[in-house]
Amino acid sequence: MEYANILFKIENGIAQLTLNRPDKLNSFTQAMHLEVRHALGTIEADKTVRVLLLTGAGRGFCAGQDLSDRAVEPGAQGVDLGASVEKFYAPLIMTLRSLPMPVICAVNGVAAGAGANIALACDIVLAAKSANFVEVFCKLGLIPDSGGTWILPRLIGHARATGLAMLGDKLSAQTAEDWGLIWRCVPDEALQEDAYAMAEHFASAPTKGLAFTKKALQLSYANTLPEQLKVEGDMMRELGYSHDYREGVAAFIAKRAPHFTGE
Incomplete structure (x- = not known):
């Protein structure tokens, strides 16, 4: 597939996917959704890939939906936003959450709307000190989609999630780290180097164990303690072999240093 809206490469076990519409703050169009979907499908099919590094080109990570791609004038017939969520955003979030490998997001600038929630759906989020997160949906009469209403309260609690969702204030990268919304806030000039170093670490790590860890943590939200202990036992049994x-x-x-193959 020819990519016009993203940059994508696989090298040394690391898949790098860069949203590449910098003049539009990497906001999503249908065309970019299809390219991202194709790239993620390539990652799922390539057994050499052991980590995904997601970032944005230019001065922002992602401003969410490109509103001009589905513009609607006041008084005109509305658009089915639910169809957009079901066709594009929900599958994207589910794929990021279910990839059997660590997914790192390097937030290099503003992450707004769906862009914020796409970043937060990743396993480990690094953000440049100048970056910020904005749940802008309330300013358009909408709700936080792309998993926002599920992810936010689980990461930072109900009160803070409600404030972000209903006020639409910018949250700095440093505050996001302090609240436990992201893993780490780093100096702008160190972001890409730090993110790639982490990707290199995961590319030589025990991938299957990490994938099981990711899945077990996600299952814990719905399980009772006895159910989760059963999950842990089943996973440990398989990993032991x-x-x-x-x-x-x-x-x-x-x-000596281990040589993990990911198997």
Whole structure:
């Protein structure tokens, strides 16, 4: 597929996907959705990929939906926003959450609307100090979509989630870190280097164990403690037969660096 709205490459086990409409703050159009979907499908099919690094080009990560791509004049017939969520945003969020590998998001500037919630759906979020997160939906008479109403209260609690969703105030990257919304706020000039270093770490890590960790944490929101203990037991049983577990133990005993294959 020819990519006009994203940059995408796979190298040394690292998939890098960059939203690339910098003149529009990388806001989503239908065309960009289709390109991102194709790239994620490529990642799912490529067994050499062990980590995804998602970021944006230019001065912003993503401003959410490009409103000009589905503009509607006051008084004119409305558009079915539910169809847009169901066709594009919901599958995107579900894919990011279910990829059997770590997903890192490097937020290099504003992350607004769906752009904020796409970032927060990733496993580990690094943000430049100048970046900010804005749930702008309330200013358009909408609700936080792309998983926003699910993700926000789980990360920062009901009160803070409600304030962000109903006021639409900008949240700085530093405050986002202080609240536990993201993993880390870093100096602007260090963002891409730090994010890539983390991707390199995951590219040589025990991928299957990390994928199971990701899945177990997600299941915990719906499970009782006995149910979650059963999940942990089942996962540990399977991981105990994995190459990476055997390699990890052998390396520990031999006092050498492990060589994980992701299997």
